[in-house]
C-alpha cells in the first residue's frame with residue numbers, strides 16, 4: 001500500500017475509534033462541571049483514561065511520527081495537515097501510563113477543589129461571586145482584607161497537588177526529550193518558545209510606561225476612597241487584579257440591571273447573522289449549588305449538527321454580559337466549522353484564534369455603539385460615560401496584559417524547577433514587578449496555586465494575550481476592508497468570520513489562518529497602537 005492510501009485508511013479507522021471516546025470525555029467533563037459529584041469525577045477520570053488509551057499504542061505512534069516527518073511528500077494540503085494534527089494529538093499523550101493516569105486523576109481532583117471550595121468571610125462560607133461583590137462594594141477595610149484572603153484560601157488546599165502535577169508533567173516532557181513541560185507544551189501547541197518569549201518581552205516593555213501611569217492614577221483613587229496611605233491588593237476590586245477597579249463615576253452594571261442577558265446575547269449574534277439559538281438551548285447558564293463557578297464553552301463531539309454548550313453563572317451585570325458574549329464567541333466559532341472538513345480538522349485553528357473571537361465579542365459589553373444600539377442604553381445615559389468608557393477599555397487591556405505576563409513568566413519558572421522553595425516569593429516578585437501591586441507584609445502563602453489555570457490549564461495564558469493581538473488585527477481588517485463601520489452591526493462581518501476563520505477549522509497552521517484572515521502576520525502592533 002502506498003503511504004498515501006495507508007495513512008488515509010489509518011485516519012478513517014482512527015476516527016471511528018476516536019469519535020465516540022472523544023465525545024464521552026466531553027460529556028463527562030460537562031457533567032462534572034454541572035454537578036461536581038464524586039460519581040461525575042470518577043466518570044470523567046474513567047473517560048479520560050479511555051481517551052488516552054487511543055494514543056497508547058507505541059507502533060501506531062511511530063507510524064504517525066514517520067508520516068509526520070515525511071509529510072512534505074504527502075499529496076494535498078489536507079492530508080498533510082491531518083498528518084500534522086494527528087501527530088500532535090499522539091505526541092501530546094505519549095508517556096508512561098502510570099504517569100498519564102496520575103495526571104488525569106490529580107487534574108480532576110484539583111478541578112473538583114476549585115469548583116467546591118468556599119472561602120470564609122465573617123465566619124460564613126462565600127462563593128466567588130460574593131467575594132467579587134465584597135471587593136467591589138465594601139468600604140470596610142477588614143472585611144475587604146478578609147475577602148481577599150478568602151479568595152486565596154484555595155491555594156493552600158491545592159498547592160501540593162499543583163506541585164505534583166508540575167513534576168509529573170515535567171517527567172513526561174523529559175521522557176520525550178524536552179527540557180521541561182513548558183517547552184514541550186509550547187511545541188505541541190505549534191508555538192515557538194523563542195519568538196513567543198520575545199513577543200512577551202516586547203509587550204512588557206511597550207506597556208511599561210502607560211501601565212505605570214495608569215497604576216498611579218488607580219492608586220491615587222483607591223487611597224482617596226479608602227483613606228489609606230498605601231494601596232494593598234484588597235483595595236483593588238479583582239482578587240488577582242486581572243481587571244482595573246471600576247471608576248466610581250462609571251457604573252457599567254446599571255446598563256444591565258434587570259436586563260435579559262440571554263436575549264442580548266442572541267440579539268448580538270443575530271445582527272452578525274450568526275445563529276446561537278441551538279447553543280443557548282443546550283446551555284446551563286445560572287448559579288446552582290455544587291456547580292462550577294467558572295464559565296466555559298464546550299463542543300461535544302464533531303458530528304454535524306454540532307453539539308455546542310455554554311456553562312455560566314449569569315447575573316444581570318457587566319461582568320456576566322462580557323462573559324456571555326465571550327463564551328458565545330467560542331460557541332459560534334465551533335458551530336460554524338465547515339462540517340465537510342475531515343474529522344481531524346473539524347476543530348478551531350488554535351486556542352489563540354478562538355480566544356480572539358471571544359475577546360472581540362466580550363469587549364462589546366463596554367463599547368458605546370453596542371451599548372446604544374444593541375443593549376438599548378438611552379443616548380442621554382451614555383453621553384456622560386463616553387470618555388470614561390474609552391479610558392476603561394484601555395485600562396482593561398493594560399491591566400490584563402500585565403497580569404497575563406505574571407502567569408506567563410511564573411509558569412516558565414515553575415516548570416524550569418518545580419522543586420524550588422521560593423515559589424511564593426517568585427509569584428509576588430512578578431506581581432510587584434509587572435502589576436506594581438504591593439505584597440502584603442509578611443505574606444507567605446501559595447497564592448499562585450489559587451489560580452485555576454496554573455493547576456489545570458498549564459502553559460495556556462499566552463493564548464489570551466495572543467487572542468488580544470489577533471482580535472485587534474482582525475477587527476481592524478474587517479472594519480477597514482469588509483464593513484467600513486462597526487463590525488457588530490453587519491451580517492457581512494459575520495459572513496466574513498465564517499468564511500475566513502470559523503469555516504476553515506484547523507485546515508492550516510494557525511499562523512497561516514491569522515495571516516489570511518487579518519491580512520498580516522501576527523504582531524503586537526495593532527494592539528499596542530490602540531493603547532497609546
Ligand SMILES: [Zn+2]
Nearest residue numbers: 326330355358
Ligand atoms: Zn475564552
